[in-house]
Amino acid sequence: MADSTLPIQGALDITPPAARKHSILEIAHSWITTVDHKKLGILYTVFGIFWLLVGGAEAIAIRIQLAMPNNHFLSPQTYNQFFTMHGTTMVFLVGMTIIFGFANYLVPLMIGARDMAFPRLNAFSFWVTAFGGTLLYYSFLGGSGLYGVGSAPDVGWFAYAPLTARAFSPGHATDYWAISLIVSGIGTVGTAINIVATTVSMRCKGMTLMRMPLFVWLFFVVSALTLITITPLTAAQIMLTIDRYLGGHFFDTQAGGSAVAWMHFFWIFGHPEVYVLILPAFAIANEIIPVFSRKAIFGYPAMAAASVGIAFVSLGVWAHHMFTVGMTSVSNAFFTLSTMLVGIPTGIKIFNWLATMWGGKIRFATPMLFLTAFLFQFLIAGLTGIMLSVSPWDWQLHNSYFVIAHFHYVLVGALVFAIFGGLYYWFPKATGKMLSEKIGKWHFWLFIIGFHLTFDTMHVPGILGMPRSIYTYEPDRGWGPWNLVVSIGGIIQGIATLVFAYNMIVSLRKGEEAGPDPWDAWTLEWTTSSPPPDYNFAIDPVVGSRRPLWDLKHPEDPDWKYEA
Amino acid sequence: MSAIPLTPHISDDQPWKLPSKGKVGMYCLIVAESAIFIIFVLAYLFYIGKTTFGPTPAVLEVPIINSIALLSSSITIMLAERALEHGKMKGFSLWWAITIALGSYFLYGTGVEWYKLIHEDGLTISTNLFGTTFYSLVGLHATHVIFGLIGLTLTLIFALTGKLKHEHNEKVQILALYWHFVDAIWIVVFTVVYIIGR
Ligand code: HEM
Ligand SMILES: [Cu+2]
Numbered sequence: 001m002a003d004s005t006l007p008i009q010g011a012l013d014i015t016p017p018a019a020r021k022h023s024i025l026e027i028a029h030s031w032i033t034t035v036d037h038k039k040l041g042i043l044y045t046v047f048g049i050f051w052l053l054v055g056g057a058e059a060i061a062i063r064i065q066l067a068m069p070n071n072h073f074l075s076p077q078t079y080n081q082f083f084t085m086h087g088t089t090m091v092f093l094v095g096m097t098i099i100f101g102f103a104n105y106l107v108p109l110m111i112g113a114r115d116m117a118f119p120r121l122n123a124f125s126f127w128v129t130a131f132g133g134t135l136l137y138y139s140f141l142g143g144s145g146l147y148g149v150g151s152a153p154d155v156g157w158f159a160y161a162p163l164t165a166r167a168f169s170p171g172h173a174t175d176y177w178a179i180s181l182i183v184s185g186i187g188t189v190g191t192a193i194n195i196v197a198t199t200v201s202m203r204c205k206g207m208t209l210m211r212m213p214l215f216v217w218l219f220f221v222v223s224a225l226t227l228i229t230i231t232p233l234t235a236a237q238i239m240l241t242i243d244r245y246l247g248g249h250f251f252d253t254q255a256g257g258s259a260v261a262w263m264h265f266f267w268i269f270g271h272p273e274v275y276v277l278i279l280p281a282f283a284i285a286n287e288i289i290p291v292f293s294r295k296a297i298f299g300y301p302a303m304a305a306a307s308v309g310i311a312f313v314s315l316g317v318w319a320h321h322m323f324t325v326g327m328t329s330v331s332n333a334f335f336t337l338s339t340m341l342v343g344i345p346t347g348i349k350i351f352n353w354l355a356t357m358w359g360g361k362i363r364f365a366t367p368m369l370f371l372t373a374f375l376f377q378f379l380i381a382g383l384t385g386i387m388l389s390v391s392p393w394d395w396q397l398h399n400s401y402f403v404i405a406h407f408h409y410v411l412v413g414a415l416v417f418a419i420f421g422g423l424y425y426w427f428p429k430a431t432g433k434m435l436s437e438k439i440g441k442w443h444f445w446l447f448i449i450g451f452h453l454t455f456d457t458m459h460v461p462g463i464l465g466m467p468r469s470i471y472t473y474e475p476d477r478g479w480g481p482w483n484l485v486v487s488i489g490g491i492i493q494g495i496a497t498l499v500f501a502y503n504m505i506v507s508l509r510k511g512e513e514a515g516p517d518p519w520d521a522w523t524l525e526w527t528t529s530s531p532p533p534d535y536n537f538a539i540d541p542v543v544g545s546r547r548p549l550w551d552l553k554h555p556e557d558p559d560w561k562y563e564a
Numbered sequence: 565m566s567a568i569p570l571t572p573h574i575s576d577d578q579p580w581k582l583p584s585k586g587k588v589g590m591y592c593l594i595v596a597e598s599a600i601f602i603i604f605v606l607a608y609l610f611y612i613g614k615t616t617f618g619p620t621p622a623v624l625e626v627p628i629i630n631s632i633a634l635l636s637s638s639i640t641i642m643l644a645e646r647a648l649e650h651g652k653m654k655g656f657s658l659w660w661a662i663t664i665a666l667g668s669y670f671l672y673g674t675g676v677e678w679y680k681l682i683h684e685d686g687l688t689i690s691t692n693l694f695g696t697t698f699y700s701l702v703g704l705h706a707t708h709v710i711f712g713l714i715g716l717t718l719t720l721i722f723a724l725t726g727k728l729k730h731e732h733n734e735k736v737q738i739l740a741l742y743w744h745f746v747d748a749i750w751i752v753v754f755t756v757v758y759i760i761g762r
Contacts, residue, residue: 201585235603247690
C-alpha cells in the first residue's frame with residue numbers, strides 16, 4: 001500500500017505558515033543565529049559539500065600532475081601542499097561534517113524529539129568547526145602569499161615527525177594544520193556529546209533501545225567512538241604545538257623524543273577514525289536497503305551488536321599502519337590478528353544486508369542504486385584490507401598506490417556512495433522537493449564508471465611498486481598508461497559530482513513536490529511534513545515498535561507482533 | 565503536552581523515564597577529557613628516563629599538602645551539594661567557598677613549585693624532555709583546575725546574590741561531577757609524576 005497521502009495523526013494537520021517574502025538579511029540572520037537541529041544539519045551538510053568540491057578540485061590537480069611521466073603541471077612544493085590539504089579536507093571537513101550533518105538533521109526526528117539535547121552547544125559546535133576549516137584554508141593566503149600558493153600544510157594528513165619539526169617545516173604551515181584541527185576537533189567533540197545525550201535522554205515515549213532505528217544506534221556508537229578518537233589527536237596536536245611554539249621535545253629525536261611515538265598517537269586516532277567515517281555509511285545503508293527492498297531489516301539485534309563490536313575492535317588495531325616501522329614480531333602478529341577480527345562483525349553486517357534484500361521487492365531508485373554499489377564496493381575494500389593486514393604483504397605494499405587504492409575504495413566506494421544515496425533519500429524530507437531521478441541516474445552511472453576506472457586501476461601501479469606521495473616519475477617504470485586511466489577516471493568522478501551539485505540546485509527550485517512520505521518508509525521522520533516545522537511534530541509521538549509508520553499504515557499486520 | 569500513540573497497543577500512562585541529559589553530557593565530556601589525559605600520561609610514562617641532559621625528576625619535591633588540599637575539596641563540595649539538596653543555602657555557600665579556597669590553594673602551591681623549578685633548578689618546558697613532559701601534563705591538569713574554579717566562582721556569585729535556588733540542584737551536581745573528575749585525575753598525575761617518575 002504505497003499511499004503517501006495517508007493521514008498521519010500529528011503530522012498532516014500542520015498547515016505551513018503562510019509564505020511571506022523575507023529579505024536576504026532576514027534569511028541570513030535566521031541561518032546564522034539558528035539553534036534548530038534541522039537548520040544546523042543542513043548547514044553542516046552544505047558546508048561539507050562545499051569542501052567536497054574544494055577537495056575534489058585538489059584531487060583533480062594531483063591527478064593531472066600524475067597523468068603523465070615527467071609532468072610539470074605542479075611544482076613539487078605545491079604538489080605536497082595539495083595532497084596534504086586534499087587528505088585533511090576530505091577526512092575532517094567533508095567526511096566528518098556531512099555525517100554529523102545527517103546526524104543533526106535526522107537523529108532527533110527519528111527518535112521523536114523536538115531538538116537535540118543541547119541546541120546552543122549544537123550551534124556553537126557547527127560554527128567552531130566552520131571556523132577551523134576556514135583557518136586551515138586561510139593558510140593558502142599566509143606566508144608567501146596567494147601567488148606562491150602561500151604556506152599551506154605540506155606534511156601529509158598524517159603529519160609524521162620529524163617532518164613537522166621546526167627545522168624541517170619552517171614557517172607556519174604545520175601550525176595551521178595543528179591548530180585548525182584542534183579548533184574543529186572541539187566542535188566535533190561537542191556534537192558527539194550532543195548526539196549521545198540526545199539518544200540517551202530525548203527518545204520519545206515507547207522508544208526503547210531495542211526499538212531505536214538502526215541509524216540512531218549507529219550514530220550513538222559513532223559519537224561515543226568520536227569522544228575517544230578525536231581527543232587523542234587533539235592531545236598529539238597540542239604536543240606538536242608545544243614542540244613548535246614553546247621549544248618542547250616530544251617528537252625531537254635529538255633530545256630523546258620519539259618520532260614513532262607520534263605515529264602511535266596519530267594512528268590511535270587514525271584507525272578508529274576510519275570507523276567513525278564508515279559506521280555512518282552503515283547507518284544510511286540500514287535505512288535505505290530495507291525500505292527499497294520492502295522488508296524489515298534482517299537480524300536487528302545482530303546488527304546493533306555488530307556495530308558495538310566493530311567500534312571496540314577498531315580501538316585495538318592501530319599499529320597495522322606501522323608494520324614497516326620495525327615493531328617486534330609479537331606486535332606484528334597481534335595487530336595482524338586483531339585487524340582480521342574486525343572481519344567477523346563486518347561479515348555479519350554484509351550478510352544481514354544481503355538477507356534483507358533476498359526475496360525482497362527491490363526498487364532501484366537512485367538511493368538504492370548508490371547503496372547497492374556501496375555493498376559491493378565495501379566488500380572488495382574489506383578484502384584488500386585483509387590482504388594489507390598480513391604483515392609480510394604489507395611490507396611489500398606499504399606506502400604504495402595499493403594502499404591508496406584500498407582506502408579510497410572504502411572512503412569513496414563505501415562512504416561517499418552511501419552519502420550520495422542518503423542525500424537522494426532525505427533531500428525530499430529536508431527541502432520538500434524530490435531530487436531529479438533522471439539527473440540522478442546520470443550522476444550515478446558517471447560516478448560509478450569514474451570510480452572503478454580510477455580505483456580498480458590504481459591497485460596495479462601499486463603492485464608494480466609505485467610509491468605514494470611522489471610528485472612525478474620516470475617514463476621507464478611502466479606506470480604511465482595506468483596513471484593516465486586513473487586520472488581520466490578521476491576527472492569523470494569530478495564531472496559526476498558537478499552533475500550532482502547541478503541536480504541539487506535545479507531540484508531545489510523546480511523539483512517535484514515530495515509530500516511527507518515519498519518513499520513509503522517506516523521511521524518517524526516520515527510522519528511529519530516535508531520540510532518539518534520548527535517543532536518537528538505537532539503532537540509528541542509515542543511508539544510501540546521498530547517501524548511505527550508501518551504499523552500506522554498496516555493496522556491489520558502491525559510490526560510489534562513480530563518483535564521478540 | 566498531549567500525546568497520541570502511533571501504535572495503539574501502547575497505553576498513554578506507562579511510565580517513561582530517561583536519564584538526565586545534563587549528566588549524560590557531563591559524563592561524555594569526562595570520557596573525552598580522559599582520553600586526552602591518557603595520551604599525555606602515556607607520553608609521560610614512555611619518556612621517563614629518556615632525558616639526555618639537564619635536570620632530572622630528582623629535583624621534584626612531593627606536593628603532599630597541596631594534594632591533601634585538592635583531594636579534600638572533593639569532600640567539601642559533596643557537603644555543599646548535600647546542603648543544597650536540603651535547601652540550606654547558607655551551608656551551601658560556606659562549603660562551596662571552602663572548596664574554592666582549597667582549589668585556589670592547590671593552584672598557588674603549583675605556582676610555588678614551578679617558581680622553584682624554574683629559578684632554582686633551571687627547568688623550563690624547553691630545557692629538556694623531562695621539562696616538556698612535566699609542564700605539559702601538570703599544566704594540563706592545572707588548566708582544568710582553573711576552568712573548574714571559574715565555574716565554581718560563578719556559582720558562588722549566583723548563590724550569594726540569591727540567584728541560585730534549590731531547583732538548580734542538578735546543575736550544581738553536574739559541575740561538582742566535573743570537579744570530582746579533576747580531583748581523580750590528580751591522583752593519576754600524582755602517581756605517575758611523583759611516585760613512578762621519580
Ligand atoms: C575491512 C576492514 C579493514 C581492514 C582489514 C583494513 C586494513 C588496513 C591496513 C592493514 C592498512 C595499512 C596499510 C599500510 O599503510 O601499509 C590500511 C590503511 C588504511 N585504511 Fe584500512 N582497513 C579496513 C577498513 C578501512 C575502513 C573502513 C577505512 C575508512 C573508512 C579504511 C581506511 C584506511 C586508510 C585511510 C588507510 C591509509 C592510511 C595511510 O597510510 O594514510 N580502512 N587498512
Ligand atoms: Cu587502520
